[in-house]
Amino acid sequence: MSRSLSSCAAPVANSEHTLSLRDPVPKELLARASLPGLARLAVAQWGWIGLCWVGMSLVPKMAPLLALLVAGRLHALGVILHDAIHLPWRHKGPGLRLLELFTGYPVATTLEAMRYHHLRHHRDAGLPSDPYRRPPASPWRQLLVWFRVCPILPFWVLRGPLGLLAWLLPPLRTPYARLFLQDRSGKDLTHDAEVLACARAEAGQVLFHLVVLAAALRWPTAVGLGYGLPFLIASGLCAWRLLAEHTPRSVQGRTLHDVLACTSDHGLGLVGRLLTAPLNVGCHVVHHLHPQVSLHHLPRLRAWYLLRYPALYPRPRRP
Template structure:
């Protein structure tokens, strides 16, 4: 936890530096907004690392990390853990929340366009989740629509869904504060957070399509994992925008989900050295 909190603080330091640049050098504000988007993307990666930790209840450290790295990208620890751990368990199978069928490049582009608003959509998850917390009939639609549940079960009394719905309170309060600030300083909040937030949503959609192949798998074996996952964004553009903090080392992440993001490059090198013919090549730069 201390390492993840330091990493989150580092991203916020870069974001603040970009904000100062927007004020003093407004001519490069659009470029700086893109850089802020990359750091917001990195915050989501940090929260992603946290959900792979073996925690049952959120202590002060996790709550602080959620505030720093989760709410700014419209997610909670509970919501991300719900769909992401199911993705790891069922990667490439019909029950995989991130599963997509094979398609032509043009259809893949259409999929990207459809996934692009993912973060604004998650903002809507907050108020809907709070309603679902108080109104049991909404819990199954909440899980299907916003948590990407594919179980086909009635989830009205599911404890995990209820915990996700209850946790939305923090996100709702965060975005109400953002809304209040936007009403008071519309141009400042719009350029400093609103535009980067939308750009981050597009970057997340790109990453989702880049790190998973459309190949159909039959089980959960090593070869199935290698078939449906892919490395991407291993260069400087990836680290800056599309795959920050080593999240592009996706194959080894699926092979060893609890390995820290810091160690994924060395782990990939280990596999390449010992299994050069088995380990898949990156699908995208």
């Protein structure tokens, strides 16, 4: 599923109700993300955050609005780390560690933790084993689900110290994986190498948030408005995106039609670019069809699918 549609299903006849897989997607639309490209995106987001922080100090009355904009850029940092998950890496070199520091730790996650649940989501999207799957519910119940998911980033902050405890105390590793890595395997993970790597990687996140805590004790107002409040808003934005980009429909397998049934585009307008779906992450259907394609290329790839399969490509669920 990472390169072309042919990995999702076998070729079928082209009609209004089926997808033809005989013609490959143009190669220029399938360019992959790169570490230098993601680093440039991270620098740009921190540039906007820095400008917002300057604005807060110069015009204090604008602080709430600027905090909202900072939240959008924190959300974007998480999206950049998400793209790094799909890079072909086994061990973190200096470049990936630096990217993790500036894009993962500020939103309370590590490369290992995100890779654990996110790649399983791609593999099992819509299936009972999907870490992100939720049952069908009414709009009111969906709102309640959003309230429940809203504290996701503060919850991940707790994952750090508890993960370190799990690294030191083997009996805690399976509960750590179930609760914080969204593992649905039902297996005993006490000696699982991947879970152990996730637990060990929490050290960097814990150190980062200890530094933030020390800064907050020294400059409570500045850190609270510049990072604490945006962090909480970003958590709500992440929860909104998680519910918007996945449908509650159940699927039976991993075919292309299953992908189209359980994923959805959203946030394609100005509000999405600023807050709910930054850096083109709202083009979620084509991301699931081609997970390794760079964020930059998702809008063009989506346009190609809309032009070729206008009756089949799902409509955005939310603006």
